[in-house]
Amino acid sequence: MITRGVGDLTLSTKFMTACNLIIITKELNENPAWWYEKGVEVIIANTRRTSKETVDPSVKSGNYLNNVMAYNEAVETGAFDAIMLNQKGDITEGTTSNIWMIKDSCFYTPPLKSGLLGGITRMKIIDILKKEGLEFKETTISETDFKNCDEAFLSASTKRIVPIIKIDDIKISNSLPGENTKKLSKLYYKLINESIT
Ligand SMILES: Cc1ncc(COP(=O)(O)O)c(C=O)c1O
Secondary structure, eight states: OBOOOSOOSSSOOTTOOSOOBOOOOOOOOOOOHHHHHHOEEEEEOSSOOOOTTSSOTTSOOSOOHHHHHHHHHHHHHTOSEEEEEOTTSBEEEESSSEEEEEETTEEEEOOGGGTOOOOHHHHHHHHHHHHTTOOEEEOOOBHHHHHTOSEEEEEETTTEEEEEEEETTEEOGGGSOOHHHHHHHHHHHHHHHHHHO
């Protein structure tokens, strides 16, 4: 974390000390196997993602109040995560993950201009899809498009690729992780293992 420094209780940064750099480390435990084997349920949050004109969502800042509120909505309904819309009502991302859907074997993810954080895993998945010649479109996704998809999953460095089997009350891919999602996961793990060894 990079803070704006130490100073008076004021919004002004004029008389602050230099920025503080804080590094927190934590052991990364294995995620529960059921996330990947059974898939997870998500909701569409009422809380919207901040727009580029407010707290730019492409910046990984600690200013996550909207995401915290959206995540609380998910927790209240027993869902794994909440998917946040932008001010136009289009899909942006999960509260700490990027979002993907598959329709007719084509992979879709919203573009950065929809207002989201361009995650590292998202970038790696795009590389894999291009390398493997799999059909892929980075395009605006409406809530209706999303709920009509064949498969969906979310991506993040600490979560990997997590299949989604329900969006609000809509069941996705017969309530099981989809075949295209599984295929991509295999390619993703192969890439990670190659990078480690
Ligand atoms: C809002 C948001 N979007 C997407 C991601 C996924 O990014 P990455 O793949 O770099 O972990 C994160 C990760 O924390 C996030 O907080």
